[in-house]
Amino acid sequence: MKRIIIIIVVLVVVLGGIAYVLNNNKKKAQETTDFIAKGSGAVAVKTATVERKEMNLDFTANGNFAANQELNFLAENSGRVSRIFVDEGDRVSKGQILARIDAEIINTDRETAEATYQNAVRDEARYQSSFKTGGVTQQQLDQAKLATQNAKLRLQASQRRVSDAHIKSPINGIINKRYIEVGAVVAGTPGTQLFEIVDVSKLKLKVNVNESQVANLKIGNTVDIQSSVFPTDKFSGKVTFIAPKADETLNFPIEIEVANNFKNSLKAGMYGTAVFKFPKQAPTILVPRTSFVGSVSSNEVYVLNTSKNTAETRKVVSGRILGDNVEVLEGLKEGETVITSGQINLTEGTPVTVIK
Structure with a gap:
């Protein structure tokens, strides 16, 4: 019996506590409702005064x-590295020789191309002489000229390869990384990475x-x-x-x-x-970004009618967005009051009360 009485007392205390909390929450909710809806259904809003201010664009x-330039330098010829003239951290100039590749095979190719070219020049001269006496046709002479031209191009290409055996820096900069050592064999196709220049x-x-x-x-x-x-x-x-x-x-x-x-x-x-930094700007009308209904692109704000305490829609022309403020080019005058919060509950002529 005693145990039942204790349980009943505990239940009464718990139910009383719940009733107290619910009643307290109801009072707070009512206070909030009264605060938001003052003055016979007026919508509580916040406002800001339209001002002309200097804009700071900085x-x-x-x-x-x-x-500014960063280059991974690749080998253009195949061969063995015979000399390296720079190391990581060295400052280099455009055209400076960085390393040298053994050019024995390259020199042999150049000498062969030189001999082929000289032989083609002599053949063209003989065909030219024979053509004058009718010994060869025009087609044979043209073929001799073409052979000379092709031999000349091959000679120029081999001379370029000999020159490329001296690896030169294509830019001014600093050797950030060196990827080769003396004696290393590099490939021209695909090119072996030689240096990183910055x-x-x-x-x-x-x-x-x-x-x-x-x-x-x-x-x-x-x-x-x-x-x-x-x-x-x-x-x-x-x-x-x-x-x-x-x-x-x-x-x-x-x-x-x-x-x-x-x-x-x-x-x-x-x-x-x-x-x-930008030149000083002329003063212009600025309003808070939150003044706009929906977004700045709507070009619509609510203006407070101070004599009637009502909200009035106003079409404006917005300009530059400057942080939390927006430039207004047309539609507002200095000294007017715009509504900055509560617009979702407003329509044309809605009574409002300003939250200080």
């Missing part, structure tokens, strides 16, 4: 430096900007460049590429050519910051 973008006298800073930012950029714009690794050094860049199409994130890739300092401090792969 912005920054972060990215990575890439080498030019960091100039670099490319690759960044992404959004649609409102890219609208203010042009090829050739000068840009200040900052590096967190070298905060006291000053770098300057120039916009060399602006993507004509946005990527999958709806941003536009930009490339900025950056002149390295005399110490070549900047390295490919480092982080950099581009600081885009």
Whole structure:
């Protein structure tokens, strides 16, 4: 009997607690409802005053430096490496000899091509003399001339191969990697990788900007460049590429050519910051982005009628999007009040109450 009484008491306490919580929640919900729906069904909204402000178009973008030129140098001839004149880290100039391939077979081919060419020249001369006396036909003379021309082309090709036995740098830069050793046999087809050459006298800073930012950029714009690794050094860049199409994130890739300092401090792969600065803009009407019904492209806002405390629709012409604000070219006057929240519950003439 005593146990039953205890159970009943516990149940009463639990049910009382539940009733208290439900009643408390009901009061809070009623308070919220009363707050949102003040003044005989008026919709609670937030507002902002239409102001004419100066626009600041400056912005920054972060990215990575890439080498201005980066070349994986391949062998054009087959043979054995007989000399290497540079090592990793060495600075090289365009046309400088980097290594030499044993040209014994190549020289033999050139000598053979030289002899064939000289023989073709003598044959053409004999055919030319015989043609004058009627000893050969015009067709035979033409064939002799063609043979001479073909022999000359083969000689030029063999001379080029002899020249290519001296491996020369095609660009100015630094030897980043060396893939060959003296005595190694390289193949011309497909080409064996010999050196990786990187030019960091100039670099490319690759960044992404959004649609409102890219609208203010042009090829050739000068840009200040900052590096967190070298905060006291000053770098300057120039916009060399602006993507004509946005990527999958709806941003536009930009490339900025950056002149390295005399110490070549900047390295490919480092982080950099581009600081885009623009001339001072004339003051213009700005409203919060949230003022627009649906999206900025709707070109429609709700304006507060302060004498009637009602919402009125207004067609406007939007301009540039500047962060959380939007430029309005037509449709609003300075000093008017636009509604920035609660538009989903509004129609033309809906009574509203402003949340302070």
